[in-house]
Amino acid sequence: MEERLQPYETKMGKSYDALLKEYASIRAGRANPHVLDKIRVDYYGTPTPLQQVGNISVPEARVIMIQPWEKKMIREIEKAIMTSDLGINPTNDGTSIRLIFPELTEERRKVLAKDVKKKGDEAKVAIRNIRRDANDAFKKMNKNNELTEDDQKDLEEKIQKLTDKYVKEIDKAIEEKTKEIMTV
Numbered sequence: 001m002e003e004r005l006q007p008y009e010t011k012m013g014k015s016y017d018a019l020l021k022e023y024a025s026i027r028a029g030r031a032n033p034h035v036l037d038k039i040r041v042d043y044y045g046t047p048t049p050l051q052q053v054g055n056i057s058v059p060e061a062r063v064i065m066i067q068p069w070e071k072k073m074i075r076e077i078e079k080a081i082m083t084s085d086l087g088i089n090p091t092n093d094g095t096s097i098r099l100i101f102p103e104l105t106e107e108r109r110k111v112l113a114k115d116v117k118k119k120g121d122e123a124k125v126a127i128r129n130i131r132r133d134a135n136d137a138f139k140k141m142n143k144n145n146e147l148t149e150d151d152q153k154d155l156e157e158k159i160q161k162l163t164d165k166y167v168k169e170i171d172k173a174i175e176e177k178t179k180e181i182m183t184v
Contacts, residue, residue, distance in 0.1 A: 004141075005158055008134040012127050012166045019123040019170060023177045026112060031064045031101050033057075041073065041080045050077065064099040071095070104181075113178045120174035124167050131163040 024034040033056045040047035050056070054068035054077065068074055077097055081090045090097045104112070138155045141147040147155070 004138075004155060005134070005162070008130050008159060009162055011130045012162060015123055015126040015130070016166055016169055016173075019119060020173060022119055023116065023173060026116065026177065026181070030061045031058050031099070033064055035086060036064070036066075036081075039080050039084050039086070041076050043073070043076070050080065053077065062101040062103075064101070065096055066090075066099070067096040109181050112181045116177045116181065117174055120170050123170050127163055127166045127170070131159050134159045 021037075024032070025037055026035075036050045036056060039050045041050050041053050042048075043053055050066070053070070053073050054066050057065050057067075059065050066077060068077055074092055074094070074097060078090050078092055081088070081097070081099070086099075088099050088101060090099055092098075135156055138147060138152045138159075142149065142152040
């Protein structure tokens with residue numbers, strides 16, 4: 001019986017993890033190296049994650065420093081950052097690149113908080129769609145005499161409990177990220 005729930009629980013877990021990953025890339029006042037996760041650098045003709053061409057550190061609260069392993073990569077890294085949607089101009093001192101994050105304005109914080117809520121709501125919709133798919137599959141199994149009525153009801157209750165659990169987790173993540181963004 002539990003093996004019938006497993007694929008749906010895995011999908012729900014992946015939806016939740018994807019949301020957390022998305023939240024990690026939203027900057028909240030202080031420098032977070034995860035904002036660079038989506039940036040790819042042209043490394044000898046191959047789009048390569050920024051983390052694989054240099055060392056990334058956070059020497060101060062609002063500064064990210066990138067030290068490329070190869071000096072000639074500085075231009076490529078700079079270009080990749082400027083063409084990304086990061087919205088920060090890199091400063092280059094010849095050996096490393098600094099990204100200085102400005103303080104977030106109250107207005108920008110509100111926009112980010114709204115975005116966090118929207119992404120959370122989308123994740124909840126995804127979780128509920130997985131529940132619907134599971135319930136449809138259980139009904140089909142019952143119709144094909146692979147499940148009894150009682151087993152179907154039991155599975156539907158369990159998938160509802162899983163749904164509630166993940167929706168609660170998402171609400172908690174929304175609340176934490178919003179608090180992080182709104183804290184000056």
